């Protein structure tokens with residue numbers, strides 16, 4: 733599937749819409765190398781930054797974990813699991829989880845409470861929209877990806893290694909080349925999520 737990687741501007745608008753309608757998560761077991769290159773990741777982050785961002789607060793950023801850093805991340809995962817009081821076998825499993833997927837990026841959010849015109853809900857929606865654009869960009873380039881959080885994002889040793897003051901580790905994005913073609917698990921029924929408003933008295 734590697735040579736199916738391509739940038740969305742090469743697609744006609746109808747093809748682009750069809751490709752977006754096909755976006756779905758691909759889990760780590762279904763992903764192989766290569767992971768997106770640095771340039772492709774930067775391109776996807778550029779799309780993420782098109783998320784609607786009231787006052788340009790940029791309430792999220794991405795942090796790439798390099799292949800050679802997985803052991804160090806594993807140590808933090810293991811330490812986090814140890815601090816949660818998990819037994820040795822679970823601690824080992826947590827350590828191994830740091831090696832899941834060919835590519836790994838953390839999504840870090842920053843909700844500012846000192847912006848009266850931009851309530852926190854707007855900032856979190858912006859971060860979510862950024863994540864969606866990021867996933868769509870990878871999908872359109874032919875990569876598979878999945879957002880995963882699990883307990884590790886709240887583990888102090890992990891959080892402290894990724895977040896600055898006032899930030900939250902929102903999730904991991906695992907990405908790579910799909911081993912085989914897959915499809916969305918559920919059909920999307922727009923009429924289940926699009927209603928007509930009934931005005932008072934109607």
Ligand SMILES: Cc1cc2nc3c(=O)[nH]c(=O)nc-3n(C[C@H](O)[C@H](O)[C@H](O)COP(=O)(O)O)c2cc1C
Pocket residue numbers: 755756757758878879880881882902903916917
């Ligand atoms: C911020 C965030 C964190 C998530 N964390 C997990 C997780 O820890 N475990 C999991 O199975 N799914 C998690 N998901 C859901 C999956 O990423 C995925 O969206 C879900 O399996 C549905 O698949 P779909 O994207 O193809 O609809 C998370 C989603 C988001 C947005």
